[in-house]
Amino acid sequence: MKRTPLRPLASVISARSKGENPDRIEARERAKRNQAMMTRQRKRAENRLMIMGVAFFFAFGAIGARMGMLAATEPAEPNAIASTSQILNQRADIVDRNGTVLATNLTTQSLYAQPPLMIDPAKAAKDLIKIFPDLDEKRLTRDFTGGKRKFLWVKRKISPEQRQAVHDLGEPGLLFGPREMRLYPNGNLAAHILGGAGFGKEGVQAAEIVGVAGIEKYHDKLLRDPAMNGAPLQLSIDLTAQATTRRVLSGGMKIMGAKGASAVLMDVNTGEIVSMVSLPDFDPNDRPRPAVDGDPSDSPLFNRAAQGVYELGSTFKLFAAATHLEKGLATPDTLINTESPMRVGKFRIRDFHNYGKTLSLTDVIVKSSNVGTARMALEAGAGAQQQMLSDLGFFEPVDVELGSATQTRPILPKRWSDISTMTISYGHGIAATPLHLATAYASITNGGYRVKPTLIKQRGVAKDRPQVISEKTSAQLRYMLRQVVAKGTASLGEVEGYEVAGKTGTADKPKPSGGYYEDRVIATFATVFPASNPKYVLILSLDEPEIFVHGEKRRTAGWTAVPVAAELISRVAPVLDLRPAVAAIDQITYTSAGN
Amino acid sequence: MKNFLYLLCCALVVGMAYWAYTENYRTQATAKRVQKLQQAIASEREEISVLKAEWAYLNRPERLRELADLNFETLGLIPLSSQHFGDTNLVAFPPRPTNLEIVNEPISVQNSEGVE
Numbered sequence: 001m002k003r004t005p006l007r008p009l010a011s012v013i014s015a016r017s018k019g020e021n022p023d024r025i026e027a028r029e030r031a032k033r034n035q036a037m038m039t040r041q042r043k044r045a046e047n048r049l050m051i052m053g054v055a056f057f058f059a060f061g062a063i064g065a066r067m068g069m070l071a072a073t074e075p076a077e078p079n080a081i082a083s084t085s086q087i088l089n090q091r092a093d094i095v096d097r098n099g100t101v102l103a104t105n106l107t108t109q110s111l112y113a114q115p116p117l118m119i120d121p122a123k124a125a126k127d128l129i130k131i132f133p134d135l136d137e138k139r140l141t142r143d144f145t146g147g148k149r150k151f152l153w154v155k156r157k158i159s160p161e162q163r164q165a166v167h168d169l170g171e172p173g174l175l176f177g178p179r180e181m182r183l184y185p186n187g188n189l190a191a192h193i194l195g196g197a198g199f200g201k202e203g204v205q206a207a208e209i210v211g212v213a214g215i216e217k218y219h220d221k222l223l224r225d226p227a228m229n230g231a232p233l234q235l236s237i238d239l240t241a242q243a244t245t246r247r248v249l250s251g252g253m254k255i256m257g258a259k260g261a262s263a264v265l266m267d268v269n270t271g272e273i274v275s276m277v278s279l280p281d282f283d284p285n286d287r288p289r290p291a292v293d294g295d296p297s298d299s300p301l302f303n304r305a306a307q308g309v310y311e312l313g314s315t316f317k318l319f320a321a322a323t324h325l326e327k328g329l330a331t332p333d334t335l336i337n338t339e340s341p342m343r344v345g346k347f348r349i350r351d352f353h354n355y356g357k358t359l360s361l362t363d364v365i366v367k368s369s370n371v372g373t374a375r376m377a378l379e380a381g382a383g384a385q386q387q388m389l390s391d392l393g394f395f396e397p398v399d400v401e402l403g404s405a406t407q408t409r410p411i412l413p414k415r416w417s418d419i420s421t422m423t424i425s426y427g428h429g430i431a432a433t434p435l436h437l438a439t440a441y442a443s444i445t446n447g448g449y450r451v452k453p454t455l456i457k458q459r460g461v462a463k464d465r466p467q468v469i470s471e472k473t474s475a476q477l478r479y480m481l482r483q484v485v486a487k488g489t490a491s492l493g494e495v496e497g498y499e500v501a502g503k504t505g506t507a508d509k510p511k512p513s514g515g516y517y518e519d520r521v522i523a524t525f526a527t528v529f530p531a532s533n534p535k536y537v538l539i540l541s542l543d544e545p546e547i548f549v550h551g552e553k554r555r556t557a558g559w560t561a562v563p564v565a566a567e568l569i570s571r572v573a574p575v576l577d578l579r580p581a582v583a584a585i586d587q588i589t590y591t592s593a594g595n
Numbered sequence: 596m597k598n599f600l601y602l603l604c605c606a607l608v609v610g611m612a613y614w615a616y617t618e619n620y621r622t623q624a625t626a627k628r629v630q631k632l633q634q635a636i637a638s639e640r641e642e643i644s645v646l647k648a649e650w651a652y653l654n655r656p657e658r659l660r661e662l663a664d665l666n667f668e669t670l671g672l673i674p675l676s677s678q679h680f681g682d683t684n685l686v687a688f689p690p691r692p693t694n695l696e697i698v699n700e701p702i703s704v705q706n707s708e709g710v711e
Contacts, residue, residue, distance in 0.1 A: 100654075101648070101651035104644060185652040186657075189657070240656065243660075244674075247660075570677065574675040574676055574677055
């Protein structure tokens with residue numbers, strides 16, 4: 001850089017010679033220098049401002065562009081969060097006590113139409129009818145061509161083949177949405193327990209599955225709870241036992257010419273229902289609509305075991321005996337007056353056969369004497385009877401995981417007169433479900449502890465169960481029940497190795513118009529096995545059975561329900577891993593293969 | 596000195612930016628991969644549920660019974676009954692292994708069967 005001095009010598013000399021003040025030259029030079037410096041600084045500042053301006057421009061530009069982009073794009077959740085546990089937005093499976101699937105989900109497709117998008121609506125309707133012959137062609141054509149409908153469901157569930165066929169039509173107005181459906185792979189097998197499911201709120205991409213009956217409805221919330229995280233609901237049902245029960249029961253129902261049948265197999269200690277069948281039944285995959293006319297109890301949807309209230313006949317005699325023994329009014333050997341007919345007021349009670357003047361308490365049960373139990377009930381009194389029946393749960397609906405059961409109240413006499421006391425002692429004038437009876441028999445024979453029936457698998461026996469009767473009474477009653485099979489009315493019920501104990505009951509069916517049918521009965525066999533150490537209670541009842549044996553038409557439970565129950569026990573007990581008592585081991589032919 | 600500092604800062608900024616962008620891209624790639632894997636898992640799950648349903652359907656007791664009946668001649672399966680229980684005492688133990696000769700010398704294993 002060239003430096004110009006403040007007082008250049010040449011200018012100073014020439015100024016002096018002219019007599020001017022040389023200081024002015026210095027001042028001028030200084031001003032010039034200042035001017036140049038200011039110009040430089042100004043330029044620098046301008047540059048800086050420029051850079052700042054550009055920077056601000058870019059910064060604001062970037063923010064503006066980002067805002068514009070954010071405003072213009074679809075909102076999306078950041079997907080950087082890798083979820084560790086996936087929430088399953090799916091209805092939980094239902095499995096049996098061994099983990100076999102009873103109900104699961106399957107993804108299918110649903111078919112919907114958007115008529116405004118259609119190229120040839122009339123042809124589309126015609127082609128759809130070819131694929132789905134059950135659709136109404138007229139209605140479909142009207143919906144497609146009417147111009148009013150923007151959206152309509154054509155089919156809720158279609159198979160992959162049908163989907164392909166619709167796809168091949170090439171109609172852009174026919175669209176598919178994924179649809180989850182509930183599948184019951186075992187069909188009719190546990191129809192009344194599972195109930196069924198239908199669609200709730202529907203969207204294009206998904207539909208809500210809602211339980212409509214049975215355990216699906218009762219535990220709907222639990223099954224839909226995402227917190228289940230894919231864990232299935234485990235029932236107490238044993239699929240193999242259920243299949244066997246249904247098979248034997250339906251065979252027995254045919255042989256006995258019955259119009260309906262039910263069986264409840266319950267664990268006496270835990271109250272777990274291992275198998276429950278009501279025939280006729282239905283396929284929960286294709287649940288029929290409830291019948292609008294006729295008797296609802298004839299519908300396949302009707303669960304005879306949990307909903308059907310029946311007079312259960314002589315099976316109730318055991319409760320009279322239990323009351324007597326528990327109150328200390330008698331021992332099993334006490335003689336009871338069985339003089340028949342018994343007159344009370346204008347009523348007469350008589351026995352099937354005349355059993356003579358007296359029978360021991362055991363024999364009253366074994367021979368099933370109405371007169372004997374009626375006298376016992378009168379002696380013990382209505383209060384004691386009511387106490388016993390209420391302790392055993394006959395005054396309330398059964399508290400089990402089925403909506404239909406919890407809504408079914410037993411039918412009790414409006415006024416509990418002496419006549420009621422007497423007839424109820426042998427099972428008339430009170431109506432309850434087979435499930436009530438199963439609960440009561442389980443509670444009486446397991447040592448006297450009240451069980452709570454359940455359809456959910458339990459972990460062992462519940463603590464602090466109320467005791468209804470003493471262990472001693474329970475053992476005495478088991479002995480009586482065993483004698484009924486060994487030498488009494490249920491002699492056809494003997495199954496080698498399983499010490500079957502039980503009590504038959506044959507009740508005349510009430511007419512809807514009042515009174516009773518002469519020739520229609522409900523035959524029930526309430527049984528416990530093995531008698532010495534009870535494991536299961538089985539209540540089997542047949543609706544209007546009739547069989548021709550030994551030259552006679554027979555309807556009593558001893559001839560109808562008992563043989564079916566015996567067959568059922570002989571088939572189902574081995575399946576439940578119940579070993580026969582030692583006597584049967586001698587006849588071993590071969591051992592079971594596998595596990 | 597000052598210039599060197601500026602240079603260093605610039606290099607640092609460039610370096611940090613490079614690192615940040617690389618991390619960002621890697622994260623995005625991983626997120627994409629996770630999404631893909633989740634989709635794959637979902638479709639596998641769906642397949643499993645279909646297979647489970649099919650397994651349950653094929654193993655329904657009704658069908659197994661029919662199959663057992665159809666193949667009675669070859670399988671001879673009958674319903675389980677109380678006669679089928681056995682006692683472990685009645686099952687014969689396998690014969691005790693007889694004492695084998697102890698061989699300490701090397702032996703030829705070639706063609707030990709004496710054939711071919």
